[in-house]
Amino acid sequence: MSLRKLLSSTTSADRILFLLLLLLSFSGILFVREVLPGGRTVQIEVNGRPAYVLPLDKDRALTVEGPLGKTLIEIKDRRVRVTESPCHNKLCIQQGWVRSGTIICLPNRVVITVGDHDKSTTVDATTG
């Protein structure tokens, strides 16, 4: 069956549905990218406890100390990455720059999440 014949075997309902869904999904993708631009805050957890909640838009470099040693984290241009890590496989560094989502270093128990952690609970330290 030739392509032309195939296309003509599709009904107008088919074509409308197809285009509609394409449109919907594309606009959804663009919407998501604009409204949720990966998040505004970076949360760094060490050993399962939140160590820092930092804004994504302020460039900075910091070290956190896990059971294996120091992990160097860099926030720049609204992205975050792990620059140095004492772990064996360096998977966390391989992830490169992350604009949204998570970077995990399992051996050194460091979890970095880019999200929209409620700004008003951005605390400087936690007791409890």
Next chain:
Amino acid sequence: MDTIVTITAVSTARDSAEKAIDNAFSEIRKLEQLSNFFSPDSEISKINRNAGISEVKVSPDIIALLEKALYVSEKTAGAFDVTIGPVERLYDFHRRIKPQEDEIRKNLPLVNYKNLIIDRNRSTVFLQKKGMLIDPGGITKGYAADRAADVLREQGIKSGIVAVAGEIRTFGLKPDGKPWKIGIKNPRAKDQEDDIMATIELSDMAISTSGDYERFFIADGKRYHHLLDPRTGHSAGGCKCVSIIAKKGVFTDSFATGIFVLGPEKGMKVLEKLGFDGIIIDSQDEIHMTPKIRGKIEFKKTAEQYHFS
């Protein structure tokens, strides 16, 4: 110590700040070596080994630490007691082990802060009965936070936070001129989202929290947690968490433990007598607060399950 220590220093000079922070960490490490219950080389272990035998000469930090511990014991009528070692050892919260009644009964007489003798002049400490053990875990972290903050200030840092696990000492204001914002953990957080139930702004104050959710296990419907009542040898009921705010971490740490054991009513009375601020969530989910901080604590939506009387 298996604890996370976070030091934040505000400074315009990066190098001197880093140096100050390194020194502060060293101070904390030094204190840890002196006071570690689990390390045979620590001064505390030396005192413990010589219980009922002889007094032990120790460094000024340990003298200061234990003197303050005794002070807290007196003010809480023994609800806080560093000599709780023999009974504490009977529990293993990791492996879900709790002692039998007779084991507790056998060891309870060894728990009594009045048998801890400090001689300031000779800088010695003596435990009067054989088998007594000091575990200063309930006060060292706060003390270490204070000392680290002192080191920072001595080296010219004007504001910062030292957090030794959940024992926090703040001084000065943040670069934007606002006080430091401290989150208080929700004792019954179901997941990461409800982790913090309230925030409070502090400057030049310390805050510590004792909670029944830090080290515990549940057996036969009962919760066995690490905040033991030195007078009975059992996990103290009455409260879910206690947070104390005062000028020094050594006191917030130890009083948080002591007041937790005393329970909400007696605990609040002691707080008021001391002039400290604090917040207690009791076992019925009722919130008690000292009058001065009522306006300063901001409860989050996650604290919905707790109510005021």
Next chain:
Amino acid sequence: MQPRDKYRIALLAAYALGLHGFESLLPTPIPWLRLGLANLITLITLLLYGLRPALMVTLIRVILASLFAGTFLGPSFILSLGGGLTSTLAMGFALFAAERLFSPVGLSIIGALFHNIAQLFLAYFLFIQRIEAILLITPVILLLGTLTGAVNGVIASLLINNLKKTAQKIQNGN
């Protein structure tokens, strides 16, 4: 049900399983991006024999596939089952309520759409309670589903056409 029908369903289910197995052997860069070739069989069953046989073929295929994979009653089983049944019902409904409105291509797109919607729902309620994560991936899933649905629909059309031609030939006493 005639033995002949049971035989048919078994055969179709086997084809579906075979396709599923074959497809899962293919290497892909993106783990969960699959054409869902087994759904092809479901669609063809629906078109040739009706809704009930189609549902049975889907059910059998999902159960057997998860038994063979060792994930029976596990999360992927739940998702496959939910997605498969919902999409089959949706396609059946579209076919019989609006006769001839959609060609196999359109039906397949509808199938894929409902398959994904059902899986997103199930994933949210049963596994990942974070609505932001779900909402974040929905548009992408929608897009991929639409495209794979269309491709599947095309293949189904071709197959049906071929089958019809072959049936014709047989009838004509080739």
